[in-house]
Amino acid sequence: MHIEQVIAAEKDGDLQRIGKKIVDKERITPEEGVILFEKASLPYLGALANFVRERLHGHKTYFNRNFHIEPTNICVFACNFCSYSRLYAHREEGWELTADQMLNIVKSYDGKPVTEVHIVGGVHPKLTLEFFADLLRKNKSTPPRPAYKSFHTCGTRIYVSKGEKVDRRRTEIFEGSRSRFPARRRRRNF
Ligand code: SF4
Helix, strand or coil, rough: CHHHHHHHHHCCHHHHHHHHHHHHHCCCHHHHHHHHHHHHHHHHHHHHHHHHHHHHCCCCCCCCCEEEEECCCCCEEECCCCCEEEEEHHHHHCCCHHHHHHHHHHHCCCCCCCCEEECCCCCCCCCCCHHHHHHHHHHCCCCCCCCCEECHHHHHHHHHHHHHCCCCHHHHHHHCECCCCCCCCCCCCC
């Protein structure tokens, strides 16, 4: 189905109007973005997004080549969608990698065509900003030196707030490594 047919089939006048703007290469306003967020169905949004993607890139699709490191599954949170976290009180059911174990994972990819290390895991109540800042500094000087996408936003906030006395450079290393990873969460007792 062509995008014009998708837009014509849309019953909501606002969504139709915004769809036509996108087809006509007009920039939509922040308010119109909110309307799309609040009112548009996923298929309608997907059709508009794919239309713009193909207009910009044709039939090319790009993939990142990454590998994952999950330092621990011990976590202070209990996100509804999370299937693997464990409370510190039950840490014997989980895992906690040492810095050397994580560095060895990075080294094992030397010579392979990777572009990114993806680091996510639990927000461990006992690990510190200093631990992660040192880990990142060592990782960044260890081949194959890919880009880093690391840590939940909530974890970053907690580690940085716990590390107020750590020197500024280490904090910057840590903050510079974080990624966008929205996580709905609620506090647990631990
Ligand atoms: S913060 Fe991450 S590891 Fe912790 S419960 Fe949420 S999704 Fe799971």
